[in-house]
Amino acid sequence: xxxxxxxxxxxxxxxxxxxxxxxxxxxxxxxxxxxxxxxxxxxxxxxxxxxxxxxxxxxxxxxxxxxxxxxxxxxxxxxxxxxxxxxxxxxxxxxxxxxxxxxxxxxxxxxxxxxxxxxxxxxxxxxxxxxxxxxxxxxxxxxxxxxxxxxxxxxxxxxxxxxxxxxxxxxxxxxxxxxxxxxxxxxxxxxxxxxxxxxxxxxxxxxxx
Numbered sequence: 001x002x003x004x005x006x007x008x009x010x011x012x013x014x015x016x017x018x019x020x021x022x023x024x025x026x027x028x029x030x031x032x033x034x035x036x037x038x039x040x041x042x043x044x045x046x047x048x049x050x051x052x053x054x055x056x057x058x059x060x061x062x063x064x065x066x067x068x069x070x071x072x073x074x075x076x077x078x079x080x081x082x083x084x085x086x087x088x089x090x091x092x093x094x095x096x097x098x099x100x101x102x103x104x105x106x107x108x109x110x111x112x113x114x115x116x117x118x119x120x121x122x123x124x125x126x127x128x129x130x131x132x133x134x135x136x137x138x139x140x141x142x143x144x145x146x147x148x149x150x151x152x153x154x155x156x157x158x159x160x161x162x163x164x165x166x167x168x169x170x171x172x173x174x175x176x177x178x179x180x181x182x183x184x185x186x187x188x189x190x191x192x193x194x195x196x197x198x199x200x201x202x203x204x205x206x207x208x209x
Contacts, residue, residue: 001171016046024039025039025075026075027042027075029070037064040056042056043129049164051166051168053162055163057158057161058159059157065115075163080105081105082104084100084189085100086100106170106171107169112163115159119156127142130142187202187205188202
């Protein structure tokens with residue numbers, strides 16, 4: 001990922017927070033048939049190694065797990081993002097030398113990928129993933145709520161994914177390259193939007209000043 005120095009996120013906890021908050025990742029592998037990609041939820045186990053390990057699962061019918069990867073896999077996580085119009089820059093009125101851009105947060109995690117079919121490991125992954133996404137509900141659903149024989153059948157239809165992270169890159173593009181009046185102008189414009197994503201980006205811009 002291309003990351004100019006002023007947009008690089010050096011804070012490992014900030015990077016991990018982006019991974020935890022992302023509801024869906026994109027898993028990409030290079031193969032002799034070309035790149036393969038699957039959108040899927042992944043969770044981070046921070047206890048494994050320096051950068052942790054990612055876990056999730058694919059449908060058994062997905063050819064990605066049957067196609068030998070070339071090199072490491074790449075998992076892409078996206079955070080808050082928003083379009084930025086140059087009309088929000090006070091400097092526009094002075095020079096007109098401005099163009100539109102996009103503010104966003106992204107994390108790229110690299111590592112060797114492992115696929116597995118062991119039912120015990122799959123049950124653990126499915127249970128942890130479910131608990132993560134159910135915990136905010138008033139009445140969380142649990143894997144154990146379903147009949148054990150039904151879950152066993154479902155587990156036979158998926159393949160586990162494990163990626164021990166060897167390198168992680170974080171990018172937070174939040175108008176850091178603009179003068180203060182322009183950053184304030186962008187934050188003000190986004191804060192007035194009806195879109196929650198825009199309002200989130202506005203708060204992030206102001207938080208860094």
